[in-house]
Amino acid sequence: MNKPEFIKNIITDDLDDKLYLGIDVGSVSTKCTIINERDELLYATWTRNKGSPIISTQENLKYMEKVLPDNIEKRICGVGTTGSARYLIKALIGADIAKPEIIAHAIGASTYTPDVRTILEIGGQDSKVILMKNGIVTDFNMNSVCAAGTGSFLDHQAVRINVPIEEFGDYALRADEEVSIAGRCTVFAESDMISKQQEGYSKESIIKGLCKALVRNYLNNVCKGKKLYPPFVFQGGVAANSGIKNAFEEELGHEVIIHENYYVMGAFGSAILAREHVNGELSSFHGLKISEMDLAPGSFVCPDCANRCTIKYLVRREDKNRVNGREKDDAIFARWNSRCGKYS
Ligand code: SF4
DSSP states (O other), X not given: OOOOSEEEXXXXXXXXXXXXXXXXXXXXXXXXXXXXXTOXXXXXXXXXXXXXXXXXXXXXXXXXXHHSOTTHHHHEEEEEEESTTHHHHHHHHTOSEEOOHHHHXXXXXXXXXXXXXXXXXXXXXXXXXXXXXXXXXXXXXXXXXXXXXXXXXXXXXXXHHTOOGGGHHHHHHHOSSOOOOOOSSHHHHHHHHHHHHHTTOOHHHHHHHHHHHHHHHIIIIISTTOOOOSSEEEESXXXXXXXXXXXXXXXXXXXEEOOTTGGGHHHHHHHHHHHHHHTTSOOOOOOGGGGGOOEEEEEEEOOSSTTOOEXXXXXXXXXXXXXXXXXXXXXXXXXXXXTTSTTO
16 A cells, blocks of 8 residues: 655544545645545644555555544545545545635635735646635645646655755755846756856755745746735645745745645645535535445547536446446446536
């Protein structure tokens, strides 16, 4: 089993609260959270998903079954999903609601900082900025192609400079001078970093320069001239790096708030959305045993009207070559993505 890299768990047998599960499945990682009715975060995990959202979600459910009390399944009263695989995972686990990451992150951040105006979110492979006013999202932008404003930029340079990424922040804070690194893309940054090393600058100063380069890139490419107002909340995996926090504060001229649960804010927001959506009704959650099914994805284009929806489905793996997804068949576990609801 792929064990989570970050784990928080304060769920005990004697708690009798209703619980709500939120799952955020992205291209790099799967985040799971469980909250109670007061939106207190009781359980959180961050797991590298190694390219398969289905297997990663199933392993996370297996892990919950292993470490949480026996009655946990009965206590989960609502489930929400978010992230790029949100519809697939909603179909897999029978979640009650699937919402885009922008909404889930905004709900998560504004729960802890109700007057937040700007959410700076940087993950391993993507980054986004969300602008808010009075608890409502007014604008947002996501990076789509360039890695230079994401965590993978730092990961790449950490390998090159031979400093573990977890120590980047401490190195940056110890720097007695700042070296300007051309960070517009990872290739330029690498060659610039090599020449700065050859010129004799310390690792600390170069790492501080890399942190500044990432922040400049993010502000130029992701924020693209948008007016950013405080309070600023910084979340996503890169928020663990104190060097980036400092670089943001220097560039923005304001404090940047990082909540202790910064690494699961999308999943946290998704659990809150599930609680609000279910609102006392019965959840459609299939339960933790779904982790034992061997399912494979499939799709077909519906020819029945001009919309030509691409219908996606999950099927038992041993029957994948036998079924075409259009007919009703016991082997088909779930179908989704039809605009008219014909294949829901
Ligand atoms: S699923 Fe419905 S809306 Fe989509 S193409 Fe078929 S008939 Fe049209």
